[in-house]
Amino acid sequence: MSVLLDVKDLIVRFYTQEGTVYAVNGVSFELEEGETLGIVGESGSGKSVSSLALMGLIPSPPGKVESGTVMFEGRDLLTLKPDQMRLIRGKEIAMIFQDPMTSLNPVLTIGTQITESLKLHEGMNTSQSRKRAADLLDMVGIPDAYRRLDDYPHQFSGGMRQRVMIAMGLSCNPKLLIADEPTTALDVTIQAQIIELVKQLKDEFNMAMIWITHDLGVVAGIADRIQVMYGGRIMESGSSHEVFGDSRHPYTEGLLGSLPRLDSSGEEKLTQIEGSPPDMRNEPSGCPFAPRCDVREEFNLEKCWDQRPPLETVADDGGDGTHVMSCWADIREGVAENV
Amino acid sequence: MSSQVMAREKRKSLDENDVILEVTDLKKYFPISAGIVFQRQVGAVRAVDGISFHVIRGETLGLVGESGCGKSTTGRTILQLYRPTEGSVRFEGQELSTMSGNELRQMRRRMQIIFQDPFASLNPRMTVGSIVSEPLQIHKIYSNKKERQQYVEALMEKVGLNPYFINRYPHEFSGGQRQRIGIARALALEPSFIVADEPISALDVSIQAQVVNLMEELQDELNLTYLFIAHDLSMVRHICDRVAVMYLGKIVELGPVDEVYDNPQHPYTQALLSAVPVPDPQVEDSRQRIIISGDLPSPANPPTGCNFNTRCPVRFDLCFEEPDPPLIEARPDHFVSCHRVT
Ligand SMILES: Nc1ncnc2c1ncn2[C@@H]1O[C@H](COP(=O)(O)OP(=O)(O)OP(=O)(O)O)[C@@H](O)[C@H]1O
Ligand SMILES: Nc1ncnc2c1ncn2[C@@H]1O[C@H](COP(=O)(O)OP(=O)(O)O)[C@@H](O)[C@H]1O
Ligand code: SF4
Ligand code: SF4
Ligand SMILES: [Mg+2]
Ligand SMILES: [Mg+2]
Numbered sequence: 001m002s003v004l005l006d007v008k009d010l011i012v013r014f015y016t017q018e019g020t021v022y023a024v025n026g027v028s029f030e031l032e033e034g035e036t037l038g039i040v041g042e043s044g045s046g047k048s049v050s051s052l053a054l055m056g057l058i059p060s061p062p063g064k065v066e067s068g069t070v071m072f073e074g075r076d077l078l079t080l081k082p083d084q085m086r087l088i089r090g091k092e093i094a095m096i097f098q099d100p101m102t103s104l105n106p107v108l109t110i111g112t113q114i115t116e117s118l119k120l121h122e123g124m125n126t127s128q129s130r131k132r133a134a135d136l137l138d139m140v141g142i143p144d145a146y147r148r149l150d151d152y153p154h155q156f157s158g159g160m161r162q163r164v165m166i167a168m169g170l171s172c173n174p175k176l177l178i179a180d181e182p183t184t185a186l187d188v189t190i191q192a193q194i195i196e197l198v199k200q201l202k203d204e205f206n207m208a209m210i211w212i213t214h215d216l217g218v219v220a221g222i223a224d225r226i227q228v229m230y231g232g233r234i235m236e237s238g239s240s241h242e243v244f245g246d247s248r249h250p251y252t253e254g255l256l257g258s259l260p261r262l263d264s265s266g267e268e269k270l271t272q273i274e275g276s277p278p279d280m281r282n283e284p285s286g287c288p289f290a291p292r293c294d295v296r297e298e299f300n301l302e303k304c305w306d307q308r309p310p311l312e313t314v315a316d317d318g319g320d321g322t323h324v325m326s327c328w329a330d331i332r333e334g335v336a337e338n339v
Numbered sequence: 340m341s342s343q344v345m346a347r348e349k350r351k352s353l354d355e356n357d358v359i360l361e362v363t364d365l366k367k368y369f370p371i372s373a374g375i376v377f378q379r380q381v382g383a384v385r386a387v388d389g390i391s392f393h394v395i396r397g398e399t400l401g402l403v404g405e406s407g408c409g410k411s412t413t414g415r416t417i418l419q420l421y422r423p424t425e426g427s428v429r430f431e432g433q434e435l436s437t438m439s440g441n442e443l444r445q446m447r448r449r450m451q452i453i454f455q456d457p458f459a460s461l462n463p464r465m466t467v468g469s470i471v472s473e474p475l476q477i478h479k480i481y482s483n484k485k486e487r488q489q490y491v492e493a494l495m496e497k498v499g500l501n502p503y504f505i506n507r508y509p510h511e512f513s514g515g516q517r518q519r520i521g522i523a524r525a526l527a528l529e530p531s532f533i534v535a536d537e538p539i540s541a542l543d544v545s546i547q548a549q550v551v552n553l554m555e556e557l558q559d560e561l562n563l564t565y566l567f568i569a570h571d572l573s574m575v576r577h578i579c580d581r582v583a584v585m586y587l588g589k590i591v592e593l594g595p596v597d598e599v600y601d602n603p604q605h606p607y608t609q610a611l612l613s614a615v616p617v618p619d620p621q622v623e624d625s626r627q628r629i630i631i632s633g634d635l636p637s638p639a640n641p642p643t644g645c646n647f648n649t650r651c652p653v654r655f656d657l658c659f660e661e662p663d664p665p666l667i668e669a670r671p672d673h674f675v676s677c678h679r680v681t
Contacts, residue, residue: 042543141632157634187405188570189631192614196630214544217573217616221623240620258548260577262615263622265597269555270548270577276513277543292545 004175004208005031005054010068012046012053015061019281023049025232025288027068028311031176036202036209038219038240041229042277047212050229051178054078055095056085072176091121094169098181100161104153110137111149114168121172136167140197159190166198173205180212195222216259220244225322228252231278231288234311238323248314249325250295284308287327295329304328353395353580359532359564360394360417365426367409367416371639384639386412388588389426391666396531399558399565401579401596403572403611405635409588410568414534417566418450419443430532448478451525455537457517461509467520468505471495474527491527498523499553515546522553526561536568551578572615576600584608587646588638590666594673604675607631607647645678653679 012024024046031037039047052058054070054077070077072093077085089095097103105113114136115129124132130149137145140163153161162182169177179198183191199222202209213219219226219240226243228236228251236249247253257271275292278284290296290304309326317323368383387409394400402410415421417428419435428435430450438446454460461470472481472491481487492502498519509517518538525533535554539547551574557563569575575582576596584592584605592605603609610629617623631650636642642649644659651658657678658664666676 042545159634187635188572188614189405189610190634191616192628192630193632195616196628215616216544216618217623220618220620221616221626244618244620255544256618258545259618260573261619262573262576262600262612262617265576265600270552272548272552273545274549276515276546 002033003030004033004035004072006069006071007050007054008069008071010050010053010070011066012049012058012063013066014063020283021280022283023063023232023280024053025284027229027232027234029227029234029237031208031210033175034206034208035225036211036223038223038226039210039212039229040214040216040219040226042214044277044280045229046232046280047229048180049232051095051180051210051212055089055093055178056080056082057089057095087121090117090174091172092174093176093178094172094174095178095180096162096165096169096182098184100158100165101153103165104161106153109150109152110156110164114149114164114171117168118171132171133167136171137164139170139201140164140167141193142167159186159193162186162194163197166194166201170201170205170207174207176208176210177202178210178212181214182211183218184213184215191218198222216244216255228255231284232280233284233288234324234326235289236325236327237311238314238317242317242323246323248323248330249327250293250329250331251289252325253331254292254294295327295331299329301328353397355395357396358393359396359431360566361427361429362393362417363391363427363429365390365413365416365428366424367412367421368424382639385588385641386638387416388638388641390585390588390590392583392590392593394532394564394566396564397558397562398580399567399578401575401582402566402568402585403570403575403582404585405570405611407635407638408585409638410585411536413585414452414536414566414568418447418452418534420452448474448528449530450532450534451528451530452534452536453518453521453525453538456541457514457521458509458541460521461517463509466506466508467495467500467512470509470520471523471527474524478528480528491523494523494526497526497557499549513546514542515549518542518546518550519553522550522557526557529561530563532564532566534566534568537570538567539574540570547574554578572600572612573617584611587636587641589646589663589676590674591647591676592674593666594670598670598673602670602673604669604673604680605647605677606651606653606679610652645676647677655679 008028010024010027014021014023027050041047053065058065111133114133118124118129118132133149134146142148142160142163183194211219211222223240226240227234230251236243236252254273258273273292278288286305286307287309296304309328311324311326313321314323314325315330365387366389367387368385370380371382372378373381404410416423423436468491471494472487475481475487481490495502500519539550567579579596582596582599583590586607592608603612610631613629633650636649645663648654648658664676664678666674669675669680
């Protein structure tokens with residue numbers, strides 16, 4: 001497999017009236033062709049900002065990509081001109097968002113919106129693009145697709161609008177689909193429909209995918225690899241079996257422990273993470289999780305406050321070096337290493 | 340000892356005859372009006388369409404279902420924040436649906452509500468102290484200011500808020516802290532029954548466990564009864580003793596949580612539970628999902644016969660005929676409304 005996307009040292013800040021927001025503080029990751037990466041983290045952890053940054057969609061001002069490279073098929077996306085970037089967006093990389101209503105234009109028919117991009121990127125004429133648009137709607141499971149081309153977004157339910165967004169995203173055969181909480185606003189039975197659809201289409205189109213969510217359950221079923229974010233940084237990353245089955249970072253461990261399980265009656269009290277998520281207006285000097293970390297407390301790790309733990313391969317990772325985390329301790333060893 | 344173990348022991352210690360709330364054939368219809376000058380009613384949204392259940396003192400009953408199925412309307416109609424279209428709500432032995440405003444105001448001391456959105460539900464211009472003590476003032480409890488303040492400080496302490504912040508405003512608190520303020524306010528009048536309407540849905544994952552643990556502790560300490568409205572089915576299994584599954588204004592299944600989750604009988608409950616993702620790739624890889632097609636029908640125009648017949652994978656002739664399936668006891672304490680289940 002070859003690397004499709006290579007993100008290095010991404011730093012994004014927002015300069016607002018209330019001060020500087022340190023939204024993304026040095027994020028690096030790779031994505032292989034056809035691979036699905038799940039990015040999880042709480043609200044404000046920098047999931048959306050990092051993916052918007054690689055699409056060149058950070059509103060500026062107030063936002064600014066301070067540093068980083070985003071290599072995609074031999075080009076650094078961060079150095080492309082706006083119109084070059086526009087050609088990549090939609091054609092090579094597609095994005096779907098949480099709320100399809102805000103990304104669909106309410107005054108244009110669904111058909112007009114899908115055919116627009118087909119005309120722009122694929123040079124189709126009106127009747128070709130309408131035919132293709134109907135095929136796409138049919139493919140995402142919208143009944144009576146050809147007739148529905150002339151309907152407006154409000155005439156569709158939330159789940160159907162998300163299907164329309166997926167159809168639009170896939171219209172030009174992208175190599176990468178970025179889905180930012182695409183099912184968060186949907187009911188769980190509709191979410192299951194959409195996930196099933198995306199899984200099936202992903203195989204059909206052989207796309208790579210980044211799926212952003214705060215719901216660890218959702219990515220457990222679809223992602224090959226999981227990346228856990230906190231305070232604008234990657235805390236832990238690895239195959240989904242590594243991160244869920246053998247988590248090493250105190251934050252990942254805490255999150256998993258705080259989740260009740262549908263499939264067991266839950267003998268235990270939920271372990272709670274004390275405190276609240278960080279205020280992103282402070283420049284984090286050490287580990288962003290330090291104020292809430294019980295491992296730091298237990299082992300009295302002073303360096304957590306002022307030294308940033310590097311993202312490194314965990315001990316006995318199994319050889320391939322893909323299970324990484326950013327922590328001065330390794331909780332599996334039960335000790336603080338390198339302290 | 341873990342709270343779930345305690346919850347189970349508590350369940351044993353519940354007095355099944357001590358019914359705190361009895362809801363019978365409750366309906367709440369919202370009129371749909373048309374016309375610009377002369378409004379006339381052209382139909383009705385059947386938000387709650389004839390539901391019956393009871394709640395035992397000290398237990399937590401979960402109310403689950405997809406958005407728009409009538410969970411919030413049920414909670415509000417029980418508290419008489421909406422007056423019922425039909426049916427009866429008996430709380431601590433008294434009929435609420437026919438009570439006058441004044442009598443109700445007295446009853447409200449015993450029943451409180453916690454809302455989903457801790458941001459929208461607190462008055463931004465009031466300090467925490469005045470938010471929490473407002474119910475005390477309305478009901479003229481503690482005319483002595485000093486005593487009132489002490490009581491409020493004790494309440495804040497109880498819900499894990501530092502009393503030092505008594506003069507701060509809601510925007511100075513995080514979402515989880517705001518939800519604690521909402522809980523403190525709900526507890527101010529020492530209620531016996533609390534409707535918690537999606538109390539953790541707006542909170543970050545790492546904060547949800549804090550609030551749920553707090554609710555469990557308070558329940559044990561104050562012998563509170565909860566109606567816990569949620570769409571997070573995993574959390575419902577954790578916190579509730581029994582669960583009622585709603586679909587389109589009706590209860591389709593009702594029973595002890597473990598029993599319903601391990602042996603769901605209604606096709607909708609089965610699909611709903613199978614749709615919930617589990618944070619474990621090993622489980623997910625081997626799971627069989629029941630994907631039900633289509634969307635929820637409009638509650639203004641529910642189907643004839645069983646409400647689920649537009650999406651049900653196992654429907655048959657009878658499902659399209661009136662009357663719709665009654666809620667029957669299919670297994671001990673486990674009630675189901677489906678023609679397939681007898
Ligand atoms: N346009 C903006 N102006 C100022 N700050 C912003 C802007 N967009 C994002 N931020 C800030 O950047 C940080 C990271 O935000 P981001 O949207 O990436 O979070 P997220 O992980 O996607 O969260 P959520 O789960 O809520 O979507 C937050 O502190 C957020 O408030
Ligand atoms: N005040 C109201 N006026 C009209 N319709 C309402 C009102 N409140 C709720 N409804 C409708 O009643 C149905 C049930 O709503 P609700 O009880 O809020 O559902 P849930 O809490 O399960 O999401 C929905 O169709 C909703 O749109
Ligand atoms: S680096 Fe220190 S504070 Fe951060 S997660 Fe590890 S132990 Fe906790
Ligand atoms: S009554 Fe019929 S349609 Fe309704 S849930 Fe049972 S089998 Fe399905
Ligand atoms: Mg986001
Ligand atoms: Mg509701």
